[in-house]
Structures are given as C-alpha cells and as structure tokens.
Amino acid sequence: MDKQAVFAQVANLEERIGELYGELGSLKKKIMELLEENSKLQIENENLRNRLERQTHKQGDVSVPLGEGFDALARLYHEGFHVCNVHYGSMRTEGDCLFCLSFLHKS
Template identity: 40%
Template sequence: MTSVQALTAMLKEMEARIQALGSDMQKIKKQIRLLMEENDKLREELARAYGQAGDSTPARGGLKNLWDLYQQGFHICNVHFGRIRTTECLFCEAFWDREREGGR
C-alpha cells in the first residue's frame, strides 16, 4: 500500500470514528434533554406539594409530602431541591430542625 493510499485509509477510518462520535453525542444530548425535562417536572411537583406553585399558603399535608419525598431519597432543601440524595444532607436536616422548632 502506498503512503497516499495509507493516508486515505486513515482519513476514512478517522471520518467514520468522527461520525460515530457525533452520533453518540446526539444520543447523549437527547438523553440529557429528557432528563432535564423530567427533572423540571419533578421540581414542579415538589413545589406544588410544598405549596410554592403560585400561592403563598402551604398545601395541606405539604410537610408530610416533603418528609415522604425525603425518605424516598430526594433533597427537600432550597440548595438541592428535587435532586436525588446519595447521602444525608445537612441542609435538609437543618430544614427539618427549623420545622421541629416551629418554623423559625
């Protein structure tokens, strides 16, 4: 194989890899969009459950709903609200401490 043929073969191989990477990137972007949409919906549901969606009065049972969500592994603090917890969260714990003390 001549050096020109070798370079041509290398270019074709490189082009195929670039196309494959582009395809993978499009799949990842689509998955990210879907996850972001799902995250937005979950945040809206949590906000509604807590009574923050448009009105200033807490929804009936909002604290119980928040506690249930926290027990299911979601953050309920304002720092990470709606994200999945992998460990205990000091901010969420501080929120519960304030609620136990009377909402100060």
C-alpha cells in the first residue's frame, strides 16, 4: 500500500469536503433569504388585501371584521416569522416577539 498516495487522497477528500461545506453554508443563506423575502411579500399582500377590504366596506362606517388577512399573518407568525414593523418578515430566532404579539393583538 502506498502510504503517500493514501495520505494525498485523504487530504484531497478533506479539501473537497471543505468546499462542499462552504457551498452548503451559502445555500443555507440563500434559502433563508428566500424564506424571508417570501414572508415579507406575504405580509405586504395581506396588508394590501386588508386595505382593499376596508375600502370596499367604507360606506356606512361599519367597522370591518378581521378578515382572512389577519389569519394569514397570525399563521405566518406561528410559522416562525416576524410580522411586526420592527423585524418585518425576518425569521424569529429567539422565541416570541413582543412587538409581533402586540401587533397581532391590536389588529
């Protein structure tokens, strides 16, 4: 057995694993960005839908009941994303967010 060759092979493998690890890291970052972008768009969409709903119900000054939009935001929060203005659309990494909770409770 050529020990030199085996060592070279292991070193080569180590290098490739290092590269793969780096690639995995950047993919993970990209997925994170996409998820956050997606949640931001969802929030935006719900806000626009709510505004539209409120506008169509404007006549008579009836207070508009909380619609589907609100449910969607609550769901998004429970999926682990911020829906508050402070951290807007980013992933919740530290448990509950007081800004989100107060936003969801007053909406």
